[in-house]
Amino acid sequence: METVTRDRYARSREMLARAAQSLTGGVSSPFRAKAPVPLFFADGHGSRLRDVDGNEYIDYALAWGPLILGHKHPELVAAMERQAARPHNYGAQHALEMEVSERVQRMVPCAERVAFTSSGSEAVAAVWRLARAFTGRHRILRFEGHYHGWHDAELISYRPPTDRMGPADAPCPTLDSRGQVPNSVDNAVVAPWNDIEALERIFAKYGREIAAVVTEPVLCNSGCLMPDSAFLSALDRIPREHGALLIFDEVITGFRMSTGGAQQHFGITPDLASFGKAIAGGVTLSAFAGRKEIMEGMLSGVAYGGTFNGNPIAMGAAQATLDVLAADDGVALKHANRMGELLQSGIAAAARELEIPLRITGFGAAFSLHFTPLESLRNYRDTLADDKDRLNRFLCAALDEGLYLLPDGRIYVSAVHTEQDVDATVAAVRRGLASSRPSSSNP
Template structure:
């Protein structure tokens, strides 16, 4: 199959079964043998190492976000030079098939030609107005029409800001203080969320972060994910005190963990019964699991939703939205204050508009489901053939796997995964030209730019590495 990168119009002509196909054992084994016989350029990271060593003198840990530092997988962090489609190139000239996608936003592929062209035209008019612009209306209308729970939206600059705003709004609307979050779920680095958080906190094995006052987290209650009984007990113990439940409808920050069939329904019901709001953190899942996000995919409607990543098309952006009566509490319509100088800036709005337009094209999500299914089943089958304990899964363009037999229903289950084996696998895949998130506790992402050839090459690489380790 030809690449869909740069030929988005062809998507409307494609129709794929949602059931993923598998690469046959015979086919993979043959390709593996052929690949082993091909002489490759030696894998070196000399320039990356030089740049990173200099960075450590300039920035804490040499990075501007902790998980980039490869602490949990060891070895040398990669310093990248350029990206395009499904590929990345580092400063040493190594090429990789990318399954991080800038942690999610590159759903139509890196450096998309149409998005870049639109950005260039917008750039000519200015990068920031600090005042309203028409593009805000356009993207707001697209978000509202797509996401079932959103009747009004407020744009911000990051997922962290979106979750901060949504939590403050839930407290303002209900007049209550306490909130329930789930262990291993990450909702940004605001003080009140750094309680049993996932993502980089889990990756680095950090305790609840130093510098966070006890008062900031005293109203944050926690429960294991997929455990509705604990949620019920928390409501019983804190009657009429809980403002909201916030959750990732599909966990992406403890690795890829899906909700049990009855879990989301039960959470929705218990919040209604107790006068609390339900907040879906769809910073990862929004516009990735379906055009309307996880809430469309699962047929659920929360009270508030947070978004990020994809709606900025690779530029910094976030948003929170929900029912009109709730959102009208936000200043200047109401008394709950939240502001941002660069919120709704024309560049981010442009990238989001053109990214969402591509995702609206027929066949987009069927394609993501097909290639991601081929990818994860190929990796799982290769792992089992090589004698490893391994489990995992996917929904549309989001996937993950663990080196354990599973099932993985929550963060405690995820911690049973063999992280030392994952580190060896991660390094081996880098050497084979495949870039995965440098943590067992992060989901992976595919894009419309990934091709069947990319998937086949990745599965072949996985087979080789899994045999070695």
């Protein structure tokens, strides 16, 4: 008898074909064009997602991070319902705006002043402009493999081509997009991450031109790599010795790593920081914050704007999300991080038993899987040894097993993932790891 294999993603394929006739490429961000097919979703609840073919998933993508309270959290839904019946945008001041900025001020160590934008890319742009205005310098020192948004000035050396990236200890700044203004690189200096000597060398050479050093405090966009504590201390010291500022791009770590972000977790207070994603639990909002005298540059000629800044819908969502996160001494995020740590130890044990060379890097609520021969990963170039084919095979197997992960092997955990989710996930990962072995080692 002939075996008929059902295509689990048939309806998504059909919808993609139709969408591509109007929506360019059929997706709203090319980052989402993932194998085996970009899925179309019908619903989600808590930690679970359902696609248009009726497949159910445990969601570890969380909309690329924002859904720190999962899908349809009751307090977020109630806040949205309240706001839906009220004016959606005043383009002017209202009480919620002030209440949310006060809340951010209480939660985030560097937040003497706060401002809102819609996207993280805008928040980053505003922060860098403030830093340049404050110091009167133009260069931003940034690190290879870090992502700070897609604007011309921001998208430098995120995924540098290997034939043009230059030596490991002195990377060449590279453009990441066709059509990018070529001289964007002139305002950048690129350094390898977790390398104190390189940082010192670059400051010795360009010290008086550098307005600020910007870092993802955990390198989430290139495999969730952790900073060495000595490197963090050097970041806290060297820029200041040269009259430059320290900026944390906390678009991912903010309201995820701890209620006060990575800066609270590591005990290092930057001069400025950008936030996004989790701040409003999945509703469009980003923010930036920092020292009063720098932030108030916008009162004396540093341009910043945005039609949707501080709109009541986003502010209502942020208030509900931050209220949940701040309650009971931050128990929600402690839970998310604990679930992530349990997952990591379960996945590591499964890989060990199956004798699969898998490294897990990151912190509880954001971590990555690396199929790599390396014992430790400290910067972007270390991730180039990852076996990407094997990761892709694993991701496709995991999807078939009902796990929705990001295409780079990153796993986000929310405050509503449960121990049952963890157990089911570890069992599914074990099956996924076994079935994605290279065929020579598959019985």
